[in-house]
Amino acid sequence: MNLRKIHHVAIICSDYERSKDFYVRILGLKPINEVYRKERESYKLDLEVGGQYQIELFSFPNPPARPNQPEARGLRHLAFEVVDIEEEVAELVKHEIYVEPIRIDPITNKKYTFFTDPDGLPLELYEF
Structure with missing residues (x-):
């Protein structure tokens, strides 16, 4: 294998507009592409961090909660x-x-x- 770098991180949110506001307005990430995928009832927003495409923000209907505390397996x-x-x-x-x-x-x-x-x-x- 010849891994060069991390290409992007995908984040699934429960409230697309609230999360979009947080990542764009508050954190200052730059939106570079936004699509609505009707067949999945899902938005996908690509965001730049420091001039590089790095985060995909997704919405899906009724995503399960993420186990946060204490240290859960996964990301x-x-x-x-x-x-x-x-x-x-x-x-x-x-x-x-x-x-x-x-x-x-x-x-x-x-x-x-x-x-x-x-x-x-x-x-x-x-x-x-």
């Missing part, structure tokens, strides 16, 4: 690299999003913190 969280973590945390707090206290990674000595999307998906900010 643990999605991490976003940031330059100034305090500035990004302040922006999230302005939107009334709870952000955990900033911590220091004991291995890299870098700052990081967690918050969640509208469906409780854990998201991380990691200062580069």
